Amino acid sequence: MITTRDPARPGRLLRTERQTLLPLLRDTPLERFELPTACPDWTVRELLAHCGAALMRIVEGRLPGFTPEHNAADVAERADWPVWRILDELESGMAEAGPAIEAADGALDVIALGEWVHAGDVREALGVPGAYESLGMEDALALLATVSRERLTPRVCAVTPCGDWVMGNVVDGRAAAELSCDEGTLIRMYTGRPVRPERYRLAGAVREELVIYR
Structure with missing residues (x-):
């Protein structure tokens, strides 16, 4: 089938991922956040920092901001953050970014999809079966x-x-x-x-x- 854009879909996908990924992460031992991921040069911790930062850019209206340089700067800015703070930011972004993405008339839909895919990257790094087949x-x-x-x-x-x-x-x-x-x-x-x-x-x-x- 040929799919048309549903404005509510990106926010719904993020909220669904918040319900499935965050409980897993909060139960994950700290040392596993240093595992490598499918994204070159980023550990699980760094990838999650990128995901949370990107969503908060959307929530706060700090756009554009998704170049490799911006992404690297966002991750570096969070280098000293404890894991719980990174997870808190990610959870807030997943909960709050939906309306701003909806209002962007499709321009930011790819970011919501990317967040869901990165969640799969994290699950795969942690050895979770069906990493890219989660709810949503x-x-x-x-x-x-x-x-x-x-x-x-x-x-x-x-x-x-x-x-x-x-x-x-x-x-x-x-x-x-x-x-x-x-x-x-x-x-x-x-x-x-x-x-x-x-x-x-x-x-x-x-x-x-x-x-x-x-």
Whole structure:
């Protein structure tokens, strides 16, 4: 199906992630926050600092502010924060950023999706099964469908166990690509995370064309 934008979806996805991720993190031993993640050079702690900072930029209206330089500065600013303070900021951002994202008329939807994907990065670093298949998956996939069009990826008809999704845009002279995989693999492919080749079948496109974050 071709998904249209639901203005309430990004905020709902963030609030859902807040309910699932934060309890896990508050029960995680401190030493595990130093584990590496799929994001180069960032530990779990640093990735969470980035996530909380990005959301608070939205809440406080400090935009634009999502360049690599801004992100690095935000993480450095929080280098001396205790973990509980990083988690408190992240929880507040997930609870409060929804209205501002909704008011941005789609311009910030990709940030909400990125927060959900980063939560998957954290779960994977911590060894949690189904890292990119948490509660909120349907909203995440619907956001991915709209963002994939905004990021000018080619048209892909994706078949997953829980439904079919139409990603990207029609390209003149080119038939839609066909992708068969599970939902977590679909998220991984479009966000540039590692994927085992046996987890998907893709015809009519190459993986590199699908990535929305570059």
